[in-house]
Every structure is written in structure tokens, then in C-alpha cells.
Amino acid sequence: DAKTTQPPSMDCAEGRAANLPCNHSTISGNEYVYWYRQIHSQGPQYIIHGLKNNETNEMASLIITEDRKSSTLILPHATLRDTAVYYCIVRPLSGSARQLTFGSGTQLTVLP
Amino acid sequence: DTGVSQDPRHKITKRGQNVTFRCDPISEHNRLYWYRQTLGQGPEFLTYFQNEAQLEKSRLLSDRFSAERPKGSFSTLEIQRTEQGDSAMYLCASSLRDSPTDTQYFGPGTRLTVL
Numbered sequence: 022d023a024k025t026t027q028p029p030s031m032d033c034a035e036g037r038a039a040n041l042p043c044n045h046s047t048i049s050g051n052e053y054v055y056w057y058r059q060i061h062s063q064g065p066q067y068i069i070h071g072l073k074n075n076e077t078n079e080m081a082s083l084i085i086t087e088d089r090k091s092s093t094l095i096l097p098h099a100t101l102r103d104t105a106v107y108y109c110i111v112r113p114l115s116g117s118a119r120q121l122t123f124g125s126g127t128q129l130t131v132l133p
Numbered sequence: 134d135t136g137v138s139q140d141p142r143h144k145i146t147k148r149g150q151n152v153t154f155r156c157d158p159i160s161e162h163n164r165l166y167w168y169r170q171t172l173g174q175g176p177e178f179l180t181y182f183q184n185e186a187q188l189e190k191s192r193l194l195s196d197r198f199s200a201e202r203p204k205g206s207f208s209t210l211e212i213q214r215t216e217q218g219d220s221a222m223y224l225c226a227s228s229l230r231d232s233p234t235d236t237q238y239f240g241p242g243t244r245l246t247v248l
Contacts, residue, residue, distance in 0.1 A: 053234060064137075064224050064239035065176065108175060114234065119189065120166060121226075121237060123175030 043109030158227030
């Protein structure tokens with residue numbers, strides 16, 4: 022079972038920031054937070070990951086709360102091409118659980 | 134930089150037929166994963182290889198499913214005696230064991246339709 026909770030859907034105006042929340046209240050100390058997205062009929066695309074510090078790359082920023090029980094993925098200037106299902110996943114860095122456990126994700130729709 | 138590739142992209146078959154899918158991981162990635170995704174759901178893990186060794190299999194991987202990675206490079210997933218319930222997107226991902234976080238990168242998937 023997925024260890025994260027996400028809203029099923031969100032809308033965002035084109036050009037505005039999209040803030041996607043994720044709750045992972047049972048996260049363990051050795052688990053990372055990963056974000057992937059999946060555009061319709063394509064394979065999931067890696068976006069970003071983090072352990073406890075905020076992270077930023079060319080695609081997005083990841084803000085993790087101090088208690089690590091929730092996080093927010095930020096797309097600073099959403100475009101129509103960012104319309105996709107966004108998955109928040111927690112995964113241990115080591116150990117036998119190598120697979121990613123996907124939940125239902127958040128359907129982000131960027132509106133013109 | 135070549136990403137993960139999968140072949141074919143689409144496959145339509147009749148119930149009872151056997152099908153085989155191929156996945157070519159990112160060069161030098163020693164871990165390879167297969168997932169299955171049905172309509173409206175997130176991907177579900179099927180199996181995982183480290184080099185040529187199949188280290189983990191999900192209970193979703195019934196006896197009709199077999200996966201191989203004979204030389205530790207490409208992998209094949211075969212489904213025997215297909216059933217309509219096998220209709221799904223089959224996704225392959227690869228990662229580098231020795232990278233700091235073992236991030237998985239996915240291919241475009243093979244969409245299987247069983248008639």
C-alpha cells in the first residue's frame with residue numbers, strides 16, 4: 022500500500038505556480054521522498070527527490086516540512102505541458118524494498 | 134544520452150496467445166524493473182533484476198509471466214496464454230545501483246490489449 026496521501030485533482034492557471042501537497046506522516050528516517058509525473062499514455066518521468074532538506078532542480082522545487090511528515094512540490098511557472106498525474110512516493114535508500122510504490126497521485130490540470 | 138527503450142510500443146493479441154516484450158535500460162544501469170499499470174491506477178511493481186539475477190518478484194507475477202535478463206543488459210517479459218485481464222501498460226525502469234539514491238528512470242511502456 023502507498024504510504025502517501027495526495028489530493029486526487031488540482032487546477033492551476035498557466036504561468037502561475039503549482040503547489041502540489043503530499044502527506045507522508047508515517048515516513049521513516051531512512052526514507053526519501055520522490056516525485057514523478059506521468060503525462061497521458063507515457064511512462065512516469067522522474068522530477069525530484071529529497072530526504073529532509075529543500076531541493077531545487079531545473080524542473081521543480083521540493084519543500085519538506087521539518088518533521089518530514091509532509092512535502093510540497095512546486096512548479097514555479099506552470100505551462101500546459103505540465104498537465105499530468107503527479108505521484109509522491111516514499112522509498113528507503115537501502116534494504117530489500119527496491120520498488121517504487123505508487124498511489125493514485127494528483128491529476129494536475131493547467132488551464133490556459 | 135539514450136533513455137530506457139521498450140519494444141513494441143503497442144501490442145494487440147488474442148486471448149490465449151503468448152506475447153513477449155523487450156526493455157533496453159539506460160547504458161550501464163545494472164538494475165532493471167518491470168511494472169504494470171491498468172487504466173486509472175498507478176504503476177504496480179512486478180519484478181526486479183540486479184545485473185542478470187532476478188532478486189524480487191511480486192505476487193502479481195503469476196506463473197504465466199516470466200522475465201529474463203540473460204546478460205545483464207536488456208530484459209524480456211513474456212506472458213503465456215494471455216487473458217483479457219492482462220490488458221495493461223507494461224513499464225520498464227532502470228537505475229544504477231552505485232548512484233547515491235538509485236533513482237529509477239522509466240521507459241515509454243508497452244500497451245497490451247488482449248481481445
